[in-house]
Amino acid sequence: MLEGVMLLWFLLTAVALLFVAVDTRNTSEPPVLKWGFVLLTAYTGVMGAFLYVLAAASHCPDCTNGTLLRAGGRCWDRRCIALPVTE
Numbered sequence: 001m002l003e004g005v006m007l008l009w010f011l012l013t014a015v016a017l018l019f020v021a022v023d024t025r026n027t028s029e030p031p032v033l034k035w036g037f038v039l040l041t042a043y044t045g046v047m048g049a050f051l052y053v054l055a056a057a058s059h060c061p062d063c064t065n066g067t068l069l070r071a072g073g074r075c076w077d078r079r080c081i082a083l084p085v086t087e
Helices: 002-026 031-044 046-055
Strands: none
Touching: 002 031, 002 046, 031 046
């Protein structure tokens, strides 16, 4: 049982690593960030690919000017988190 789970984890990690390695070639990020995401995905597996997809704004069709609006009009981008909340 444990061998099957480990095999599945390694297969998912390989697919996630391949996805991140291929997709970083299409981004305009500095090479250090590209290698950083590849290494992060190699170490953490699928969770690293999930973080990569969250960090890359070009993957989201609802993004406007590099920020992702969520319910209530507040942004996911770091620039918007510092704004005061008036609720």
